[in-house]
Amino acid sequence: MTQPINGYRAYLLRLCGSPEAGWRASLEDPHSGERSAFATLAELVAHLERASERRAPDSQAPGTVDGDCHEIV
Helix, strand or coil: CCCCECCECCCEEEEEEECCCEEEEEEECCCCCCEEEECCHHHHHHHHHHHHHCCCCCCCCCCCCCCCCCCCC
16 A cells, blocks of 8 residues: 555545454555455454554654544444
8 A cells, every 4th residue: 555644544435244254455545546345344453454554754653643534433
């Protein structure tokens, strides 16, 4: 995926399937058009966790919230 600007990432998420049969997912970077596919939601979550660990050098410290992000409670 492309390098984030100021720690910000945006993705288009597509899900297909069902709770009974299992979900497949894809993420698309709207800036580059790069798409990644995942056979399970666990793979998607693992990918997002890895991506969030690769923080931009000037991004905010953990636990802080900027104007475009919303804190999840």
